[in-house]
Amino acid sequence: MSPITSAERSRTGAPRTAGCGPATAHRAGPGRIPLRLADRYFLAAHTGTDRLVPRVDPALVALGCAGGLLAELLLEDEIGVDPAVHPRGPGMPPDFLAWSVLREVRAAPDHDVRTWVRHLAPGAAQKVRARLTIIDVLREVPPGRFRGAGCRRVPGPDRPADDVRELFRRAETTAPGTGMITVPAVQAEVCLAVLAAATGVAARLGLPRAEARAAAGRAEQWRDRLPAGLRAVVGEVAAAQAQCALTPRR
Amino acid sequence: MQSSTVNGSGPPALAGARLGAPAIVFFTVAAAAPETVVGGGAVSGFAVSGVSGIPVGYLVIALVLAVFSVGYVAMARHVANAGAFYAYVAKGLGRVAGTAAGGVALLAYNLVQVSLVGGFGVGAADLVRTTTGAAVPWWLCAAVGAGAVAVLGLLRIDVNGRVLGVLLLAEVAVVLLYDLAFVTEPGPAGVVADTLRPGQLATGAAGVILVIAFTGFIGFENSTVLAEEARDPRTVVAATYTSVAVIGGLYGLSTWAMTVATGPAHIVGQARAHSTELLFDLAAQRLPGALVTAGSALYVTSLFAGMLSFHHVCARYFFALGREGVGPGWLAATSPRTSAPVAGSLVQSGIAALAVSGCVLGGLDPVVHLFFWGASVGALGVLVLVTATSLAVAGYFLRAGGGQRWSTLVAPLVAAAALGSVLVLTVAAFGTVLGVAPGDPAAWALPLLYVLVIAAGAAWGAVLRRHRPSTYARIGMGARAAALAPEEEHAR
Numbered sequence: 001m002s003p004i005t006s007a008e009r010s011r012t013g014a015p016r017t018a019g020c021g022p023a024t025a026h027r028a029g030p031g032r033i034p035l036r037l038a039d040r041y042f043l044a045a046h047t048g049t050d051r052l053v054p055r056v057d058p059a060l061v062a063l064g065c066a067g068g069l070l071a072e073l074l075l076e077d078e079i080g081v082d083p084a085v086h087p088r089g090p091g092m093p094p095d096f097l098a099w100s101v102l103r104e105v106r107a108a109p110d111h112d113v114r115t116w117v118r119h120l121a122p123g124a125a126q127k128v129r130a131r132l133t134i135i136d137v138l139r140e141v142p143p144g145r146f147r148g149a150g151c152r153r154v155p156g157p158d159r160p161a162d163d164v165r166e167l168f169r170r171a172e173t174t175a176p177g178t179g180m181i182t183v184p185a186v187q188a189e190v191c192l193a194v195l196a197a198a199t200g201v202a203a204r205l206g207l208p209r210a211e212a213r214a215a216a217g218r219a220e221q222w223r224d225r226l227p228a229g230l231r232a233v234v235g236e237v238a239a240a241q242a243q244c245a246l247t248p249r250r
Numbered sequence: 251m252q253s254s255t256v257n258g259s260g261p262p263a264l265a266g267a268r269l270g271a272p273a274i275v276f277f278t279v280a281a282a283a284p285e286t287v288v289g290g291g292a293v294s295g296f297a298v299s300g301v302s303g304i305p306v307g308y309l310v311i312a313l314v315l316a317v318f319s320v321g322y323v324a325m326a327r328h329v330a331n332a333g334a335f336y337a338y339v340a341k342g343l344g345r346v347a348g349t350a351a352g353g354v355a356l357l358a359y360n361l362v363q364v365s366l367v368g369g370f371g372v373g374a375a376d377l378v379r380t381t382t383g384a385a386v387p388w389w390l391c392a393a394v395g396a397g398a399v400a401v402l403g404l405l406r407i408d409v410n411g412r413v414l415g416v417l418l419l420a421e422v423a424v425v426l427l428y429d430l431a432f433v434t435e436p437g438p439a440g441v442v443a444d445t446l447r448p449g450q451l452a453t454g455a456a457g458v459i460l461v462i463a464f465t466g467f468i469g470f471e472n473s474t475v476l477a478e479e480a481r482d483p484r485t486v487v488a489a490t491y492t493s494v495a496v497i498g499g500l501y502g503l504s505t506w507a508m509t510v511a512t513g514p515a516h517i518v519g520q521a522r523a524h525s526t527e528l529l530f531d532l533a534a535q536r537l538p539g540a541l542v543t544a545g546s547a548l549y550v551t552s553l554f555a556g557m558l559s560f561h562h563v564c565a566r567y568f569f570a571l572g573r574e575g576v577g578p579g580w581l582a583a584t585s586p587r588t589s590a591p592v593a594g595s596l597v598q599s600g601i602a603a604l605a606v607s608g609c610v611l612g613g614l615d616p617v618v619h620l621f622f623w624g625a626s627v628g629a630l631g632v633l634v635l636v637t638a639t640s641l642a643v644a645g646y647f648l649r650a651g652g653g654q655r656w657s658t659l660v661a662p663l664v665a666a667a668a669l670g671s672v673l674v675l676t677v678a679a680f681g682t683v684l685g686v687a688p689g690d691p692a693a694w695a696l697p698l699l700y701v702l703v704i705a706a707g708a709a710w711g712a713v714l715r716r717h718r719p720s721t722y723a724r725i726g727m728g729a730r731a732a733a734l735a736p737e738e739e740h741a742r
Contacts, residue, residue, distance in 0.1 A: 055586070056586040056587065056589075057585075057586065057587060057588055057589045059589060060586070060589060200584070200586035201586075203586060204586055239729050239730040240729075241584075241589070242569075242573055242582075242584075242728075242729035242730070242731075243729040244584075244589040245406070245566075245569055245584045245589050245590065245591040245729070246331075246566050246569065246570065246591070246728065246729050248406050248407065248408035248562045
C-alpha cells in the first residue's frame with residue numbers, strides 16, 4: 001500500500017468496503033438521493049438553466065456516461081475486469097439502471113471493456129438522464145415550437161461542474177502523491193475528473209488556459225494511478241473518443 | 251484479447267448490428283467514385299500516356315487485388331487501425347517501416363485529394379458552361395468545392411449514406427447506359443476487343459497500363475474500416491472480393507466500351523482532343539441531351555464525393571500520426587463540439603489551397619498536371635503501400651502463427667510478387683505515364699519523392715525507437731494509441 005493511502009483515507013473518511021455505498025455516490029443535501037458517478041458526469045457535461053445543452057458532442061457525452069456506468073459497478077465491486085468484464089459482487093446495486101447494466105453483464109460475461117463501452121454508449125446518456133429525472137434532479141421540458149423535448153436542472157446543491165473544476169484546481173489535495181489511488185471515494189472523484197478530461201468536458205468548463213493545460217496533464221497522471229479496471233474503462237472511453245474523430249458522420 | 255460483441259442471448263453479435271456485405275460493397279464502390287474514374291481518370295490516362303490498353307489493366311489489377319485481399323482481410327482483425335496500410339506495415343514489418351509507410355501514406359493520399367480538387371474544378375466549370383453558357387474559371391469552381399469540403403471536414407460530415415447510395419446507383423446506371431449505347435452504335439472499327447487483349451501487357455506499355463488502372467481502385471481498402479460494424483468476419487471477406495470484382499468489371503467494361511465507340515486506334519487522339527469531356531461527347535452523339543447533362547452532373551457530384559472522402563482520409567492520417575506521437579501532438583487536436591480532427595482537417599484544406607494556387611500561379615494545366623499527375627503520383631505511393639502491406643501480412647503471420655497457410659502466407663507473397671512487378675514496371679515507365687518527353691526530370695524526380703519520404707520516415711522511426719520508446723511502442727495504434735499502456739501494446 002502506498003504511503004498516501006492512509007492519508008487519503010483519513011481525509012475522506014471513506015470506508016474500504018464496497019457495496020451500495022459512498023464510493024460512487026456523492027454527498028447530497030438533506031433529504032436528497034445522492035448522485036452517482038454517471039449522474040455527476042452527465043450534469044458536468046451539460047450547461048444551461050432553462051434547458052440543458054451538452055458542452056461537447058453528444059456522442060462524447062454518451063461515451064462518458066457509458067464509462068461512468070461501468071465505473072460505478074467497478075467501484076462497488078459488482079463487476080471485475082481481468083481483462084474481460086465479469087460479475088463478481090453480491091448483485092445488489094442501489095438503483096434500477098445500475099442493476100440493469102449488471103444484469104446485462106451477468107447475461108453476457110467475458111466481453112472486454114471496449115465492447116461494453118461501445119455497447120452501452122448508444123443509450124447511456126438517455127438512461128442516465130432518466131435516472132436523474134426519477135430522483136428529481138432534472139425535470140422534463142416539453143417540446144417547443146422549434147425545439148424538441150429537453151430537460152432542465154431542478155435547483156439543488158449539487159454542482160458537478162464546479163466539483164470537476166475544483167478537482168483540477170486542487171489537484172495536489174485531491175489525490176496527492178504518485179502511488180496507486182486505493183480509496184474508493186477518491187477513485188470515484190478522480191474517475192469523474194478523468195472521464196471529463198477524456199471526453200473534452202474538462203476543457204469546456206471555463207478553466208483558464210494554463211489551468212486547462214495542467215488539467216490535461218493531471219488527468220493523464222491520475223489515469224495511470226487508478227486500479228487496472230477503472231484505468232481500462234477510462235482508457236477505452238478515451239480511445240472511443242479518438243475513434244469518433246476517425247469516423248466521419250454520414 | 252480480441253474485441254468481441256455483446257448480445258445477451260446467444261452468440262456474440264454487436265448490439266444494434268449491423269452491416270451486411272451489400273452495404274459494405276456500396277460504401278467501398280462509392281468511395282472508388284466510378285464515373286470519376288471512367289470519365290476522368292481513364293480518359294486522361296489515354297490522352298496523357300498515349301496508350302490504348304487501359305481496359306485490360308483494370309481486369310488484371312482486379313485479379314491482383316483480389317489475391318492481395320485474401321491476406322489483407324485475414325489480418326484486419328489483428329490491426330487496431332484497420333483502414334490504414336501503415337498500421338499493417340508497423341505490425342508486420344516493424345515500427346520503423348511503419349513510420350516510413352505513414353509518411354508515404356500522407357503524401358500519396360494528399361496527392362490523390364488535390365488531384366480530385368483539380369478534376370472537380372474543371373468538371374464543374376465544364377458543367378456550368380454547357381448548361382448556362384457562362385465561362386467560369388476552373389480555379390473558382392475548385393475553390394468553391396474545396397471550401398465546401400473544408401467546412402464539411404470541420405463538421406466531420408461525410409456524404410450521407412443514402413445520398414451516396416442514390417448517387418452511386420445513378421452513376422452506375424448512367425455509365426452502363428452509355429456503355430450499351432457505345433456497343434450498339436460502335437465506331438468505324440466495329441465491336442472489337444483489341445484493348446482487352448492480355449497481349450497488351452507483354453509490351454513496354456505494361457507499367458503505364460497497370461498504374462493507370464490501379465489509380466481507379468484507390469479506396470477499395472475502405473472495406474476493412476467497416477469491419478467492426480460488419481455482421482461477422484465473413485461478411486467483410488465477401489464484401490471485399492465483391493467490391494474488387496464490381497470495380498474491376500465496371501471499369502474494364504466501360505473503358506472498353508469507350509474504345510469501341512471511338513475505335514481502338516482513335517481513343518488516344520479523341521481523348522487528347524476532348525479531354526475529360528470525351529465520355530459525354532461520345533454519349534451526346536448517341537443519346538438524348540438530358541441523359542448527357544445528367545451524366546455530366548453526376549460526374550461532378552462523383553468528384554465531390556471522392557474529394558470529401560479523401561479529405562477525411564487525409565485528416566484521419568494526420569490525426570492518427572499526431573495521436574501516436576509520430577507527428578506533432580497538435581495534429582491530434584479535435585473539436586469538442588463535433589469531435590472532428592480539426593487540425594488534420596485544416597492542414598489538409600491548406601494543402602489543397604496551396605496546390606490549386608500553385609497550379610494557377612504556375613500556369614499549369616489543371617487536367618494534366620493537377621488531376622492526372624496528382625492521381626498518378628498518388629497511385630504510385632498507394633502501390634508502394636499495398637506491396638509493403640502484402641509483405642507485412644506474411645511477416646505478421648509468420649511471427650504470430652495461426653490462420654490458413656493460403657490466406658496468411660501464400661496469397662500475400664503471390665500478391666507481393668505481382669504488385670512488386672507492377673511497381674517496377676511503373677517506375678521504369680513513369681515518364682510515359684506522365685506523358686513527358688524522354689529525359690524529363692519529372693519522370694524520376696516524382697518517384698524519388700517517395701524514396702526520400704521512406705528514408706526520412708525510417709530515420710524518424712529509428713530516432714523514436716532510441717529516444718522515445720513509449721511513443722515508438724504506440725506506432726500504428728491509431729485511436730487507441732493513447733488509451734493503452736505500452737505493455738498491453740507489446741502483448742498485442
